[in-house]
Amino acid sequence: MTIAVATTIALATAGCADLAEPDNPYGEADQELQAASFDAATEIADGEKIGGTVSVLGVLGGNEQEAFLSQFAPFEEATGITVEYEGTRDILSLLQTRVDGGNPPDVVANPSIGQMRTLIEDGDLVALDDILDVSALSEQYDQGLLDLGSDDDGTLYGLFNTASVKGLVYYDPKNYTGPTAPADWAELADYTDKLAASGSTPWCIGVENGAATGWMATDWIEQFFLKGQSLDDWDAWWRGELPWTSDQVKEAFKQFGAIATDPAQVNGGPTAVVSTDFFAAALPMYGDPASCQVTLQADWLATTLPTQVDGVTFPDSIDYFPFPAVEADGEGRVEIGGELLGAFNDTPQVEAFLKYAATPERHALVAASGLWISPNKAVPTDLYPSESGQRAAEILSSASALRFDASDLLPSDVLQAYWAAVLNYITDPSTLDAGLGSIEAVRLSHK
Known part of the structure; x- marks a missing residue:
């Protein structure tokens, strides 16, 4: 955690004054966190309504899918981009079928890191080095996690979305x-x-x-x-x-x-x-x-x-x-599980989505959901709603080295x-x- 990040999350409220209204579309997370996320998305879009859609393929359904989408509600409001999420329990075969058929989603949120590494090796994913601020990521994410989303030359293709602490x-x-x-x-x-x-x-x-x-x-x-x-x-x-x-x-x-x-x-x-x-x-x-x-x-x-x-x-x-x-x-x-985000299409909508997905402000919403641990070390641990979640986040953020579940x-x-x-x-x-x-x-x- 840095003072600048904590201050941004705690104090940013401008540009989203209607968040306190009963019909607030952003879910149940703290309104100040939602406002900070709105401001982060607004900055990414340079204050413009980009419009269009981003299709996301993942494994979430029910309440988990709703919680994920609520993290992107400030992004949708700020950018005019609609996030369309498709959940499946058979992501391995469905994703490969769509890639082979030339119809992949814009973005995938995949817990199968082995499959993601194969997609990287096959050249199917978009390189993220020119989209994301890699120097900032190196400060906010463990290097071992960045390496898992990179090819042998160190080019980044995948970014960790959520994490769970094992062991x-x-x-x-x-x-x-x-x-x-x-x-x-x-x-x-x-x-x-x-x-x-x-x-x-x-x-x-x-x-x-x-x-x-x-x-x-x-x-x-x-x-x-x-x-x-x-x-x-x-x-x-x-x-x-x-x-x-x-x-x-x-x-x-x-x-x-x-x-x-x-x-x-x-x-x-x-x-x-x-x-x-x-x-x-x-x-x-x-x-x-x-x-x-x-x-x-x-x-x-x-x-x-x-x-x-x-x-x-x-x-x-x-x-x-x-x-x-x-x-x-x-x-x-520390050994972890989690999801990796990767992109198959390079569009203004996808670039904005990925930039927002990587921000500490959006990851504050991940923490506040109580469903996942954020892999972004800039997120204050006191944002987790349970003591057990706070302690798991502290274990992750203070790890001497992180490694992903080897069997996966x-x-x-x-x-x-x-x-x-x-x-x-x-x-x-x-x-x-x-x-x-x-x-x-x-x-x-x-x-």
């Missing part, structure tokens, strides 16, 4: 007696090992999710890798340059396996890990008595679980801390092999070498 260790403060700010993994593991030795099960883990069963296990492995190996190895891993049979990958699997394959460490034992739904896995923390004390999940659990379990509130009965560093160099590293960057066949190998490993640890070898064979098929 949070959740607990019930009423039952958990372990460290809440462990200095490293060894300190947390010392507590959970002693708990297991006493006959109490420390960890709640479930990785079942239908056709996507296994992704929660990859989140675990990636925490050990990101916090325990070098960033160069991490980047080489998801880029397909590091063998899956390498010591680095094998070590991360084994560190996860020390928990997930041990009946003393995990609620219900390995069989329950692979058969329990990823959300339901946290519920035994609230049993009578509780049958486990800690679980791993992303920032959304802090707001979702209280809606499903009576009497649970943050931070009284659900709280979290970041997964601790495994090695000293891993301190402060993999080719689909490599990802499928990854899931299969880790599921087999949980139930039969003797399959580790064979499983890693099977993923490696798929990796090599891409060479």
